[in-house]
Amino acid sequence: MKTQTVYKPTEGLVKRDLTYCPGCTHGIIHKLVAEVLEEKGLLDTTVGVASVGCSVMSYEFFNCDMQQAAHGRAPAVATGIKRVRPEATVFTYQGDGDLASIGMAEIVHAAHRSENMTVIFVNNAIYGMTGGQMAPTTLIDQKTTTSPMGRKQKDTGLPLRMSELLATVPGATYLERVSVHDPKHVRKAKKAIEKAFDVQTNKQGFSMVEFVSTCPVNWGINPTDSIKWAVDHLIPYYPLGVYKDATKEDTNES
Amino acid sequence: MAKVLMKGNEAMALAAIKGGCDAFFGYPITPQNEIPEYLSYHMVNEGRVFVQAESEVAAINMVYGAAGAGARVLTSSSSPGIALKQEGISYLAGSELPCVIISVMRGGPGLGGIQPSQGDYNQITRGGGNGDYHLLAFAPESLQETVDIVKQAFDLADYYRNPVIIAVDGLIGQMMEPVDIDKEVPKMKLDPKNWAAEGKSGERGSRNTIVSLHLDPYDLEKHNLKLKKKYDEMIQKEQRYEMINMENAEVAIVAYGTVARIARSAIETLKEEGINVGILRPLSIWPFPRKAFNELPESVHSLLTVEMSLGQMNQDVHLADKCRHNIEFYGRAGGVVPEPQEIVDAVKKIVRGRN
Ligand SMILES: Cc1ncc(C[n+]2csc(CCOP(=O)(O)OP(=O)(O)O)c2C)c(N)n1
Ligand code: SF4
Numbered sequence A: 001m002k003t004q005t006v007y008k009p010t011e012g013l014v015k016r017d018l019t020y021c022p023g024c025t026h027g028i029i030h031k032l033v034a035e036v037l038e039e040k041g042l043l044d045t046t047v048g049v050a051s052v053g054c055s056v057m058s059y060e061f062f063n064c065d066m067q068q069a070a071h072g073r074a075p076a077v078a079t080g081i082k083r084v085r086p087e088a089t090v091f092t093y094q095g096d097g098d099l100a101s102i103g104m105a106e107i108v109h110a111a112h113r114s115e116n117m118t119v120i121f122v123n124n125a126i127y128g129m130t131g132g133q134m135a136p137t138t139l140i141d142q143k144t145t146t147s148p149m150g151r152k153q154k155d156t157g158l159p160l161r162m163s164e165l166l167a168t169v170p171g172a173t174y175l176e177r178v179s180v181h182d183p184k185h186v187r188k189a190k191k192a193i194e195k196a197f198d199v200q201t202n203k204q205g206f207s208m209v210e211f212v213s214t215c216p217v218n219w220g221i222n223p224t225d226s227i228k229w230a231v232d233h234l235i236p237y238y239p240l241g242v243y244k245d246a247t248k249e250d251t252n253e254s
Numbered sequence B: 001m002a003k004v005l006m007k008g009n010e011a012m013a014l015a016a017i018k019g020g021c022d023a024f025f026g027y028p029i030t031p032q033n034e035i036p037e038y039l040s041y042h043m044v045n046e047g048r049v050f051v052q053a054e055s056e057v058a059a060i061n062m063v064y065g066a067a068g069a070g071a072r073v074l075t076s077s078s079s080p081g082i083a084l085k086q087e088g089i090s091y092l093a094g095s096e097l098p099c100v101i102i103s104v105m106r107g108g109p110g111l112g113g114i115q116p117s118q119g120d121y122n123q124i125t126r127g128g129g130n131g132d133y134h135l136l137a138f139a140p141e142s143l144q145e146t147v148d149i150v151k152q153a154f155d156l157a158d159y160y161r162n163p164v165i166i167a168v169d170g171l172i173g174q175m176m177e178p179v180d181i182d183k184e185v186p187k188m189k190l191d192p193k194n195w196a197a198e199g200k201s202g203e204r205g206s207r208n209t210i211v212s213l214h215l216d217p218y219d220l221e222k223h224n225l226k227l228k229k230k231y232d233e234m235i236q237k238e239q240r241y242e243m244i245n246m247e248n249a250e251v252a253i254v255a256y257g258t259v260a261r262i263a264r265s266a267i268e269t270l271k272e273e274g275i276n277v278g279i280l281r282p283l284s285i286w287p288f289p290r291k292a293f294n295e296l297p298e299s300v301h302s303l304l305t306v307e308m309s310l311g312q313m314n315q316d317v318h319l320a321d322k323c324r325h326n327i328e329f330y331g332r333a334g335g336v337v338p339e340p341q342e343i344v345d346a347v348k349k350i351v352r353g354r355n
Helices: A026-039 A054-061 A074-084 A096-102 A104-112 A162-167 A183-201 A223-237 B008-018 B034-045 B056-068 B079-094 B121-125 B143-160 B170-174 B217-237 B257-272 B313-321 B340-354
Strands: A046-050 A065-068 A089-095 A118-123 A172-179 A206-212 A241-245 B004-007 B023-026 B049-052 B073-077 B099-105 B136-138 B163-169 B176-179 B241-244 B251-254 B277-282 B284-286 B302-307 B326-331
Touching (some): A026 A054, A026 A183, A046 A054, A046 A074, A054 A065, A054 A089, A065 B056, A074 A089, A089 A183, A096 A118, A104 A162, A162 A206, A162 A241, A172 A183, B004 B008, B008 B099, B023 B056, B034 B049, B056 B073, B079 B163, B079 B217, B170 B257, B257 B277, B326 B340
Parallel strands (some): A172 A206, B023 B049, B073 B099, B136 B163, B251 B302, B302 B326
Antiparallel strands (some): B004 B176
C-alpha cells in the first residue's frame, strides 16, 4: 500500500515539549507562526524576539535565530535588528501585559515609524506568567489576583483595545485581530499571519496580528470552558477583523 | 594627519564612525546633543544606521537588538538618560553583547542641572542595573584621549563581548580642542561573531539565541562565573592610568577627566612655591587602577582626591590605597568646576597640617 504524508509536525518548531499549560492557546499560535515561516521558506533568515511573559521561553521553541528582550521592549529590540539586518525577517511574540502595559511606548513608536516587522500579539486579558494579575486588557468585572472583586472602571479604566488604538497610528500598515477557538478560525488566523509576513517581505512596514487567547489556569476555568469564555466574553469586546490594511495605499517610501 | 579644531561631542561622533560604528540609537539630552546631531547626517551619508528613539529605554533596547545581530553599535546620553538605560545595560552585559555607550555627565540628582559634573562615578562604575555585572569604563581627560578611546572601545567591546562606557563631563563634550582624528590606535585580533542572531541559521546550519535568562540556579551561577572570568581578565589587562610628576612628590592628587587637567595647572603653581605634588590619573575607572597605588613613591605622605562630586571615586581610592597614606578630599558639586587655586589651597592645607 502506498503511504502518503497528510500531516507532519512543522520544522518551524524545535522538537521539544512546549512549557505551556494544558489547554493554553499559546501552543496553537506557536504552531501557526512556525508553519507560516516554514511554508514561506523564511525560517533560515528569520530573527524572532521573545518577550517577557509565559512566552519568554519561545526562544527555545521557534526553530530560527532568536533574541530574548526585556519586558515590553521587544519592538525596540526588533527595530535594532531590522535596521542593521534589513534582509532578515523579524518578528516579535508578545503578551498583553508586555505589549499593552509596560511596552506601550515601544509598540506605538515601532508602528509610528512603520518598522518593517511583524508583531504576534497574544491577548489573554491577564498576566499569565506572574500568576494572574490584572492587565490593561482585563475585562470589566473579570476577577484576577489584583482585582479580586472584579475589575471596575473607576480607578482602573476600561480595557484597552490595541488593534483599534494602533489603527489610529499613521505608520501602521496591517492590523488584524483573530482567534483560534475552532478550526475555521484557526485557518483564518493562519491566513492573517501569512498576510502579515507578506507585508514585511514586500517592505510595506509595520504589521500586527492580535490573537484572542486563553489562560485556563489563571482564569480558573477548565480548557474547554475557557474557549467558550473567550468566545462569549472576549470576542464581543475585542471583535475579530482587519483593523487596518494600508497595503493598497501608496507607501511614502522615497 | 594634521590636527583639526573640533568640538568634543562632534569629535566623539566622528571617532565612532572611524571606529567602525554600524548603527547609532539615541534620544536627545543636553549636554550631548551634538553627538546625535552630527551622526544624523554623517551616519546616513555613509549608508549606516541612525535612529532617534522614542526614549532612552527604547534606544538601549535597539542597541541590544542590533548588537545581538552582530553590528557595532553606539548610544550616547547624559546622566538622567543613562539612568533610564540601566535595565538595558544589565541585559546587554547578561547576554554578553558588545556596544559602546558615551555618557556626557551633568549635575544631579534628579533633573539636576546641565553643567559639567562627575556625579555619576557610582552610576558608571557600579551601575544601576540588576545583577552581578561590570562595564569596562573609561574617563579620558583630553579630546585626543577621548577620540582614541572611542575608536578602541569598539574593539574592546567586541573582544570582551561586553558594553564599554566612556564617561566624560560636559566640559569635554562642549570644549573645542585640536585633535588628530586619524591617530593610529592599537587594533585587537577579533574572532568572527559566530554567536550573532541575525537571521542566518540556514547559512550557519544551526540557530543562535541571545538570552540572559537562566532559570536553573546552577546554570545561572555557571554563567555568572563565566562573566566573572571576563571581568578578572579586564582587571588584569585594562587598568589604565597616568602618573604625573610623581618623582619626589610629597602629595599625590588623585583626579580623572577635566579635574585632572585642572590639577595639572595647580601642581605647576605649587612647584613654584616649592611644594612637589604629583597626580595619579585614572583613565580606566572600572577596572579602577589599583596597581597604580603600589607605584606611589616613598616620598608621598598624603593623597588628595579631587572630584566634581562630593566623593564617589574617593571610596575607590580608599580601597586601593589600603590605609597606606593619609587621604584627604576636595570636591565641588552641582556643575561647579574647581579653580586651580582651590586645589592649590587644599594641598597647602595638608602640607601645613604636617609642619
Ligand atoms: C521589568 C519587569 N517587570 C516585571 C516583570 C515580571 N513579569 C514577568 S511576566 C509579566 C507579565 C506577563 O504578562 P503577559 O505579557 O500578559 O503574558 P502572558 O504571561 O499572559 O502570556 C510580568 C509583569 C519582569 N520580568 N520585568
Ligand atoms: S499561565 Fe496562562 S498563558 Fe501562561 S501558559 Fe499557563 S495557561 Fe498559558
